[in-house]
Amino acid sequence: MTADTTAHDIEAPGVRIRDLTVVYKTPAGELPAVRGVDLALAPGTITGVVGESGSGKSTLALSLLNAVQPPGRIAAGSVEIDGLGDVLTLRGEDLRRARGRQVGYVFQAAQNSLNPLKTIGKQLLDLGRSHDVEDLRGLVRDAKDLLARMGMDGARVLDSYQHELSGGMRQRVGIMLALVLNAKVVVLDEPTTALDMITQATILRIIREVHEERALTTLVITHDVGAVAEVADSLAVMYGGRVVEHGPVTEVLGDARHPYTQGLIRAIPRLSGDLSLARALPGRPPTLGTLPTQGCVFRERCERRMDVCETDEPMSVNRDGRTVACHAADRHLTLVKRKELV
Amino acid sequence: MTVIVNPEGAISPEALPAGTTRATLRRNFWRGVWRVLRRKPSRMAGVVIVVLFALMGVAGPLLYPAQLPRDDNALYAPPSLAHPFGTDFEGTDVLALVVTGARYVLLTGLATAVITVALGTLIGLVAGFHRGRWDMLLMRLTDMNLAIPGLPLLLVLSTVWKFESPLEMGLVLGVLGWGGIARAVRSQTLSLRERGFIEAARGLGLPTRHIIGRELLPSMAPYIAMNMLIAVTGAVYAQVGLFFLGVLPFESNNWGVMLNLAVFNGGALTTPAALPYLLAPLIAILLLTLGIVLIVDAMDEIFNPRLREE
Amino acid sequence: MITGTGITKIFKQRGGVLGAREVPALRGVDFSIAKGGAVSFIGESGSGKTTLGRIVAGLESHDGGEIVIDGVPMSSLSHRRRQPYFRRVQLIHQDPYSALNPTRTIHQTLEAPLRLRARQTGRPRSWVDGRAAELLAMVGIDPGYVLPRYPHQLSGGMRQRVVIARALTMDPEVLVADEAVSMIDVSLRLGILALLKDLRERLGVGVLFITHDIATARYIGGDGELYVLYRGQVVERGATEKIIADPVHPYTQSLLSAIPVLHGLERPGAERVVPREMQREGEPDGGCLFARRCPFSTERCEHEMPVLGRDGGPGEEAGEEAGQEYACFHPRRRSVIPVGVGE
Numbered sequence: 001m002t003a004d005t006t007a008h009d010i011e012a013p014g015v016r017i018r019d020l021t022v023v024y025k026t027p028a029g030e031l032p033a034v035r036g037v038d039l040a041l042a043p044g045t046i047t048g049v050v051g052e053s054g055s056g057k058s059t060l061a062l063s064l065l066n067a068v069q070p071p072g073r074i075a076a077g078s079v080e081i082d083g084l085g086d087v088l089t090l091r092g093e094d095l096r097r098a099r100g101r102q103v104g105y106v107f108q109a110a111q112n113s114l115n116p117l118k119t120i121g122k123q124l125l126d127l128g129r130s131h132d133v134e135d136l137r138g139l140v141r142d143a144k145d146l147l148a149r150m151g152m153d154g155a156r157v158l159d160s161y162q163h164e165l166s167g168g169m170r171q172r173v174g175i176m177l178a179l180v181l182n183a184k185v186v187v188l189d190e191p192t193t194a195l196d197m198i199t200q201a202t203i204l205r206i207i208r209e210v211h212e213e214r215a216l217t218t219l220v221i222t223h224d225v226g227a228v229a230e231v232a233d234s235l236a237v238m239y240g241g242r243v244v245e246h247g248p249v250t251e252v253l254g255d256a257r258h259p260y261t262q263g264l265i266r267a268i269p270r271l272s273g274d275l276s277l278a279r280a281l282p283g284r285p286p287t288l289g290t291l292p293t294q295g296c297v298f299r300e301r302c303e304r305r306m307d308v309c310e311t312d313e314p315m316s317v318n319r320d321g322r323t324v325a326c327h328a329a330d331r332h333l334t335l336v337k338r339k340e341l342v
Numbered sequence: 343m344t345v346i347v348n349p350e351g352a353i354s355p356e357a358l359p360a361g362t363t364r365a366t367l368r369r370n371f372w373r374g375v376w377r378v379l380r381r382k383p384s385r386m387a388g389v390v391i392v393v394l395f396a397l398m399g400v401a402g403p404l405l406y407p408a409q410l411p412r413d414d415n416a417l418y419a420p421p422s423l424a425h426p427f428g429t430d431f432e433g434t435d436v437l438a439l440v441v442t443g444a445r446y447v448l449l450t451g452l453a454t455a456v457i458t459v460a461l462g463t464l465i466g467l468v469a470g471f472h473r474g475r476w477d478m479l480l481m482r483l484t485d486m487n488l489a490i491p492g493l494p495l496l497l498v499l500s501t502v503w504k505f506e507s508p509l510e511m512g513l514v515l516g517v518l519g520w521g522g523i524a525r526a527v528r529s530q531t532l533s534l535r536e537r538g539f540i541e542a543a544r545g546l547g548l549p550t551r552h553i554i555g556r557e558l559l560p561s562m563a564p565y566i567a568m569n570m571l572i573a574v575t576g577a578v579y580a581q582v583g584l585f586f587l588g589v590l591p592f593e594s595n596n597w598g599v600m601l602n603l604a605v606f607n608g609g610a611l612t613t614p615a616a617l618p619y620l621l622a623p624l625i626a627i628l629l630l631t632l633g634i635v636l637i638v639d640a641m642d643e644i645f646n647p648r649l650r651e652e
Numbered sequence: 653m654i655t656g657t658g659i660t661k662i663f664k665q666r667g668g669v670l671g672a673r674e675v676p677a678l679r680g681v682d683f684s685i686a687k688g689g690a691v692s693f694i695g696e697s698g699s700g701k702t703t704l705g706r707i708v709a710g711l712e713s714h715d716g717g718e719i720v721i722d723g724v725p726m727s728s729l730s731h732r733r734r735q736p737y738f739r740r741v742q743l744i745h746q747d748p749y750s751a752l753n754p755t756r757t758i759h760q761t762l763e764a765p766l767r768l769r770a771r772q773t774g775r776p777r778s779w780v781d782g783r784a785a786e787l788l789a790m791v792g793i794d795p796g797y798v799l800p801r802y803p804h805q806l807s808g809g810m811r812q813r814v815v816i817a818r819a820l821t822m823d824p825e826v827l828v829a830d831e832a833v834s835m836i837d838v839s840l841r842l843g844i845l846a847l848l849k850d851l852r853e854r855l856g857v858g859v860l861f862i863t864h865d866i867a868t869a870r871y872i873g874g875d876g877e878l879y880v881l882y883r884g885q886v887v888e889r890g891a892t893e894k895i896i897a898d899p900v901h902p903y904t905q906s907l908l909s910a911i912p913v914l915h916g917l918e919r920p921g922a923e924r925v926v927p928r929e930m931q932r933e934g935e936p937d938g939g940c941l942f943a944r945r946c947p948f949s950t951e952r953c954e955h956e957m958p959v960l961g962r963d964g965g966p967g968e969e970a971g972e973e974a975g976q977e978y979a980c981f982h983p984r985r986r987s988v989i990p991v992g993v994g995e
Contacts, residue, residue, distance in 0.1 A: 052837040052838060052839055053808070053837055151930070166930075167697075168930060169930075196696035196697055196864055197696065197864055197865065197866075197907055197910040197911060198696060198906055198907065198910045198927060198930075199696075199930065200910065200912075201909070201910035201911075201912075201926075202930065204912070223837070223838055224838065224912075225838065225914065226911065226912030226913075226914060227912055229912055229913065229914045229915050229916070230912035230913060230915070249915055249916060250915045250916035251916060252916070253914050253915060253916035253917050254915075254916030254917055254993065255916075263839065264838065264839055265914070265917070267838060267839045267840075267841065267842050268838065268914070269841060269842065269845070269865065269867040269868040269870065269871055270867055270914070270918075270990075271866065271867050271870070271896055271908065271911055271989040271990060272918055272989060272990050272991060272992050273917075273918075273992055275870060275871065275874065278842055278871070279842055279846075280839060280840050280841065280842035280843035280844075280846065281839035281840065284807040284809060284810070284837075284840065285807065285837050285839065285840075
């Protein structure tokens with residue numbers, strides 16, 4: 001592949017996740033880590049997925065590559081990517097090609113996912129060969145361009161071993177490797193975890209800029225609401241394997257409707273705002289084994305819990321571009337609507 | 343004291359009774375061991391084999407008269423109902439020889455394993471934990487131990503020492519063989535001592551005895567247990583080998599002695615008559631090794647509370 | 653009361669044909685933590701903040717300066733005589749997963765130091781169990797639930813509370829909390845911070861809080877003091893709320909500017925400062941340490957090293973308020989932190 005500029009003219013692909021369920025085999029039977037998730041990534045946008053430990057966010061990210069490892073198994077649903085079809089039906093060679101070519105993935109702790117025994121350049125060439133890139137020179141040129149774009153000396157970086165690079169530099173190398181084959185859908189799993197504040201800000205800015213320049217569709221997975229707020233267009237909040245709220249980032253943060261989102265925002269240490277209003281969520285994040293099998297997954301920590309939450313799982317309700325799965329939020333809105341009618 | 347700020351997990355749905363006495367912990371531990379062993383049939387098979395050998399070692403000699411009966415009419419008799427593995431050159435039942443010979447072999451193996459592991463672990467722990475001068479000294483000692491040529495030394499020793507007691511044999515093999523374990527334990531200790539909980543123990547001012555004995559040692563328990571089991575098999579091979587080579591003078595009944603006599607006196611390698619006599623001790627050694635290897639597989643889960651409790 | 657004056661630490665790096673290279677991790681840091689006080693050290697990796705915490709906890713030596721605990725200079729004591737003093741400072745590790753021994757129950761973990769404490773204070777052994785339960789209740793967890801359990805059966809937040817309870821067994825004067833919430837789930841972080849604040853108020857324990865996230869420093873108490881460390885030097889110091897609201901040193905401003913803005917809830921500050929370059933290893937030491945990255949540096953900054961309090965200290969353009977000090981030749985207030993949308 002050459003440094004083909006035509007790629008920039010192609011429309012960014014859309015991604016539609018439908019009714020995705022991923023289960024893990026445990027001694028207690030198969031338990032769902034992701035359950036009935038519907039999520040659409042609009043072409044050319046950055047979607048942030050926020051969740052704590054056990055929310056299923058990393059499993060969701062892996063599903064986009066159809067890369068869930070045993071004991072995990074994708075039990076139901078589809079992941080459709082424009083120009084590629086349903087990723088979950090791809091097998092073998094087709095799947096391997098799709099990874100890297102169409103879907104770039106920056107792994108969690110990308111700082112540690114480089115091979116310590118090979119220079120970055122060697123790893124780049126390995127990547128090129130495994131995807132049958134004929135013009136390896138062009139590939140190296142692309143890589144250097146990308147690295148320069150991210151403020152690094154490409155030639156020097158390609159000659160380096162991973163231990164010669166700082167955490168922030170490795171993270172950028174990870175992004176370069178995910179993009180160099182001209183993938184149009186990019187998944188970043190915890191791209192800034194374990195980085196310093198200033199480095200994090202730099203990486204987030206780079207993600208945003210590269211995203212816009214290359215017309216990508218980007219998914220950022222993180223536990224850090226702040227990081228997502230800074231970079232994403234829309235925000236999906238996951239809890240206990242469910243997407244409980246999804247909408248434009250400013251609206252979700254400015255006017256959260258799900259009690260979990262509200263509690264999470266209140267629990268973020270911030271530079272501004274009243275200290276006395278800040279408080280941690282009671283209880284603790286669920287694990288696979290402690291997830292309730294019926295009713296709302298959040299009810300044990302919820303301050304607006306009702307009887308119906310014990311028995312019925314709240315449906316995702318879409319209203320003016322925002323999705324919320326909560327009985328209380330639902331009722332609240334209906335009540336408002338009724339009042340307006342009267 | 344009041345409970346304050348966001349008592350996370352203040353609800354205790356399945357709160358265990360506060361019984362955390364040693365006895366309860368020990369009972370839970372053994373329950374866990376049983377659970378781990380039951381998880382795979384191979385482990386149970388290993389346990390059965392090892393228990394059988396242990397019984398053989400303890401009770402075996404009691405089953406037979408001190409002087410095993412000879413049958414001059416049935417020298418090198420082929421396997422039969424009366425003699426499942428045939429007889430030897432004197433017409434003695436081979437099975438009886440294997441059973442009565444087990445005690446010496448197993449005792450030696452056990453003694454060797456205990457000594458290697460005790461010496462190796464102690465030296466490795468002290469060297470790794472104290473570092474500096476102690477480390478230097480103990481590791482040079484370890485190097486020397488590793489450099490001792492075992493076989494020639496045993497040859498020399500056997501000219502003055504008869505090794506009548508299996509414990510003497512085990513002592514010699516153990517004192518010769520702790521170097522490898524010391525090395526490995528030291529490197530484990532070096533990496534463990536950087537862990538948060540060891541540093542916390544030092545910060546709390548807990549005595550070194552506690553840190554080494556209660557914090558470091560249990561973390562290495564699976565490793566030590568595995569080494570111990572493998573040391574048993576190593577020691578069995580070593581001594582059987584020595585007897586087989588005829589390096590050691592033999593007075594008592596022993597698997598190695600059987601092998602030696604089968605090959606060098608019975609010509610088991612050339613004539614089929616002595617073949618059962620050769621195979622019986624070999625099978626015993628293989629079975630014992632197999633049993634131990636099958637159990638080793640469970641060690642990680644036994645000593646890790648998370649894996650132990652599923 | 654713990655004070656440190658002129659603490660320096662030099663790490664020797666191996667490598668190069670010229671042999672060991674000396675890297676200063678701390679360059680003469682002064683600080684003091686009063687009973688029940690809160691002092692936060694902020695900085696990026698490589699700032700020396702973790703090293704400082706370990707020195708204060710007695711887990712690492714230092715090459716220059718003096719630590720004084722309750723009026724006793726530590727350099728005057730033998731290694732053995734120092735131990736009881738450093739036991740009054742307990743370190744809370746960043747990683748609650750490695751800080752607890754996986755093979756020991758929480759009961760065992762608390763029992764060992766409590767027995768030691770009982771011996772030291774002449775209490776009967778029967779005191780130990782009651783005290784263990786008391787400490788766990790104090791850190792907000794149910795003793796009946798936690799005591800018989802192993803660490804792997806607890807969540808990260810609970811483990812960190814157990815780690816704090818274990819530190820309290822020694823009745824410490826100061827807790828050194830090194831990134832104590834960075835590995836805890838976001839929804840639970842404030843709980844741990846509130847706990848530290850509560851322990852300050854109820855037990856009079858001082859807290860030395862080490863973090864790269866300035867925002868968390870606000871939550872361990874409004875009366876806290878903040879030190880901004882850059883490459884081993886304190887570049888700005890003052891009341892926490894004051895420095896967050898009115899940072900003067902460009903490095904502090906860069907740190908604050910880097911904190912993500914919760915769009916929808918807040919607007920970015922008007923004068924956010926972005927450093928010119930990323931931090932590099934092995935930078936030269938001449939002049940201001942931040943000069944190469946600073947967007948406002950001048951000729952003078954390249955050659956002269958500003959001193960905390962003297963250069964640009966109180967009295968100059970920016971910092972009239974007593975107590976706020978900084979090491980910068982060109983101090984200027986900038987509004988860099990996000991502003992709430994409602995405000």
